Amino acid sequence: MPNTLQSNKQVAPAHRVSEVKEYYFSKKLREVAQLNAEGKDIISLGIGGPDRPPHKDVIETLCTEAAKPGNHSYQPYVGIPELRKAYSAWYKSHYNVTLDPNTEIQPLIGSKEGILHISLAFLNPGDGVLIPNPGYPTYTSVSRLVGAEIFNYNLTEDGCWEPDFEELEKLPLELI
Numbered sequence: 001m002p003n004t005l006q007s008n009k010q011v012a013p014a015h016r017v018s019e020v021k022e023y024y025f026s027k028k029l030r031e032v033a034q035l036n037a038e039g040k041d042i043i044s045l046g047i048g049g050p051d052r053p054p055h056k057d058v059i060e061t062l063c064t065e066a067a068k069p070g071n072h073s074y075q076p077y078v079g080i081p082e083l084r085k086a087y088s089a090w091y092k093s094h095y096n097v098t099l100d101p102n103t104e105i106q107p108l109i110g111s112k113e114g115i116l117h118i119s120l121a122f123l124n125p126g127d128g129v130l131i132p133n134p135g136y137p138t139y140t141s142v143s144r145l146v147g148a149e150i151f152n153y154n155l156t157e158d159g160c161w162e163p164d165f166e167e168l169e170k171l172p173l174e175l176i
Contacts, residue, residue, distance in 0.1 A: 020145055024137040079107035112138050116145075123148045130171075132163070 035042050053059065065071050078084070084101035091097045099105055108114045115138050123129065125147030131139045133152045143150050151171050155161045 016145055016147060020141050023141070075107070079105070083107055111136070112142075115139065115142050119143065119146050119148070128173075130168070 032042050054062075081101065084105040084107065087105050087107070088099045088101040091099050106114075115136075119129075119142045123143070123146045127148050128151055129139070129143045129148045130151050130153060131143065132155050134155060140150060151173075153163060153168055153171065155163065
C-alpha cells in the first residue's frame with residue numbers, strides 16, 4: 001500500500017468552492033494598501049475595522065479580565081446570559097421589540113457565520129434566494145456555496161434603497 005503522505009497528488013477542494021470568488025473587501029483592502037504604499041492618504045470607509053486603539057480604560061479592563069483564571073475558555077454555545085440579556089434590552093430600547101434572551105438570541109462570531117449557518121440549515125441546492133444589489137457580498141458567496149439559485153433585485157437611491165416590489169414581481173418567484 002503506498003504511503004499517502006509521500007504522494008504527489010494534490011488535495012482538491014470541493015466543487016462548490018469554485019463557485020465562491022475572492023471576498024470583495026479583501027480585494028479592496030489590497031487596493032487601499034497599494035495606494036497607501038504609494039504615499040496616498042486614504043480614508044477607508046470599508047468594513048468598519050478600527051483604525052485606533054481602544055480607550056485606555058477598555059485596555060485596562062481587558063488586561064484585568066484576561067488575568068482571571070475563569071475567563072480562559074470558550075463561551076457557551078448560546079452565549080453568556082448577561083450578553084443575551086443586554087442584547088434583548090438594547091432591542092427593546094432602540095426598536096421596542098421584545099426578544100426572549102433565552103430562546104430568541106444567539107450571539108455569533110460575526111455576520112458571515114450567521115449567514116452561512118442559516119443558509120446551510122434552510123437552503124438546498126437549487127433553492128432560490130433573493131439578493132439585493134447593492135448588498136452584502138457574503139449573501140452571494142454563501143448562496144453559491146450552498147448551491148442556491150440567485151435572484152438579484154436592485155435597490156436604488158430613487159427608491160430610497162428599498163425593494164421595488166413591481167420589479168420583484170417580474171422575477172420567477174414561483175421557483176423560490
